[in-house]
Amino acid sequence: xxxxxxxxxxxxxxxxxxxxxxxxxxxxxxxxxxxxxxxxxxxxxxxxxxxxxxxxxxxxxxxxxxxxxxxxxxxxxxxxxxxxxxxxxxxxxxxxxxxxxxxxxxxxxxxxxxxxxxxxxxxxxxxxxxxxxxxxxxxxxxxxxxxxxxxxxxxxxxxxxxxxxxxxxxxxxxxxxxxxxxxxxxxxxxxxxxxxxxxxxxxxxxxxxxxxxxxxxxxxxxxxxxxxxxxxxxxxxxxxxxxxxxxxxxxxxxxxxxxxxxxxxxxxxxxxxxxxxxxxxxxxxxxxxxxxxxxxxxxxxxxxxxxxxxxxxxxxxxxxxxxxxxxxxxxxxxxxxxxxxxxxxxxxxxxxxxxxxxxxxxxxxxxxxxxxxxxxxxxxxxxxx
Numbered sequence: 396x397x398x399x400x401x402x403x404x405x406x407x408x409x410x411x412x413x414x415x416x417x418x419x420x421x422x423x424x425x426x427x428x429x430x431x432x433x434x435x436x437x438x439x440x441x442x443x444x445x446x447x448x449x450x451x452x453x454x455x456x457x458x459x460x461x462x463x464x465x466x467x468x469x470x471x472x473x474x475x476x477x478x479x480x481x482x483x484x485x486x487x488x489x490x491x492x493x494x495x496x497x498x499x500x501x502x503x504x505x506x507x508x509x510x511x512x513x514x515x516x517x518x519x520x521x522x523x524x525x526x527x528x529x530x531x532x533x534x535x536x537x538x539x540x541x542x543x544x545x546x547x548x549x550x551x552x553x554x555x556x557x558x559x560x561x562x563x564x565x566x567x568x569x570x571x572x573x574x575x576x577x578x579x580x581x582x583x584x585x586x587x588x589x590x591x592x593x594x595x596x597x598x599x600x601x602x603x604x605x606x607x608x609x610x611x612x613x614x615x616x617x618x619x620x621x622x623x624x625x626x627x628x629x630x631x632x633x634x635x636x637x638x639x640x641x642x643x644x645x646x647x648x649x650x651x652x653x654x655x656x657x658x659x660x661x662x663x664x665x666x667x668x669x670x671x672x673x674x675x676x677x678x679x680x681x682x683x684x685x686x687x688x689x690x691x692x693x694x695x696x697x698x699x700x701x702x703x704x705x706x707x708x709x710x711x712x713x714x715x716x717x718x719x720x721x722x723x724x725x726x727x728x729x730x731x732x733x734x735x736x737x738x739x740x741x742x743x744x745x746x747x748x749x750x751x752x753x754x755x756x757x758x759x760x761x762x763x764x765x766x767x768x769x770x771x772x773x774x775x776x777x778x779x780x
Contacts (some may be wrong), residue, residue, distance in 0.1 A: 539563050554580040558590055561597065562746050570601035588620030592627040593745040599630060606634040625651060625743060629665060641676045645669065649683050661743055717744065721753070731764040735771040742775050751778045
């Protein structure tokens with residue numbers, strides 16, 4: 396309540412100050428020329444100049460007649476009405492009116508307004524993570540992009556920086572920018588299949604899930620460098636399906652699933668997509684897929700949702716599931732297998748900086764788990780190991 400009183404007083408003072416400044420001051424009425432004494436002085440002056448020869452008689456007579464005419468005209472003009480209030484009274488009235496307006500507006504808002512409603516931004520961001528809060532992940536990501544862009548300008552031929560910039564753009568859902576950064580990295584390092592694969596994914600996401608010829612070329616280049624690249628293999632199979640070759644796509648997907656390493660985070664989603672595509676095209680794939688690995692079952696609702704997605708959206712869903720794994724590890728970091736799965740998932744998704752961050756977080760846990768985590772990170776190719 397106190398804050399509302401203070402705000403009301405401040406608003407009233409501001410309105411009063413503006414009102415006083417805008418009050419139009421009435422000018423004082425000028426002295427009238429109809430005063431008889433002034434008229435006599437002017438006529439005497441004209442006569443003196445005529446007598447001294449300074450004015451010709453005709454000119455003197457004309458001036459005398461004009462002076463008299465002006466006297467009669469001004470004397471007949473209506474007098475200006477007197478000002479109803481003095482300057483001090485007028486200022487006091489302005490202050491009072493402005494204060495009443497401010498007070499009335501505040502009371503009206505207190506009666507009809509909804510000061511209890513949260514702002515739209517507050518409903519979208521967690522507490523303590525406002526749009527300008529440094530702890531807000533979006534703010535941190537924007538800062539990272541700015542730093543990487545500056546570094547890329549200083550070292551335009553540094554493929555590593557460009558790949559990191561592409562990953563940051565991908566995380567910010569700036570897919571066209573991500574594709575451009577990855578494309579430059581792939582051009583600087585022709586044998587880097589990871590950059591080409593990531594470029595293809597960014598191009599696909601930028602095209603709303605459609606695998607364009609440019610994206611296909613990037614995936615082909617990635618597979619030529621690394622035939623085991625799961626991302627490129629998945630999207631190349633999806634391209635076949637997009638072109639109507641459902642049988643060819645199905646065969647490639649099944650091969651991809653069979654080659655998945657144990658615990659691969661993308662395998663369940665690819666399997667769900669394959670089963671859905673087979674059902675849509677009335678294809679019998681019974682016995683062709685490997686048995687489901689032991690572990691927690693996929694939520695049926697999530698599986699159904701994944702089946703309805705296009706390839707790009709399915710990839711985004713994978714990223715969401717990986718994010719939940721990362722959140723769980725923050726709460727319960729004593730899980731070396733979980734950290735290894737998170738690093739593997741980050742590497743499969745092409746997010747090498749995030750994989751390196753997961754490795755550093757994992758090392759902060761139980762020292763007895765560090766050898767296992769370090770060896771797994773080395774095998775996965777996590778940067779900084």
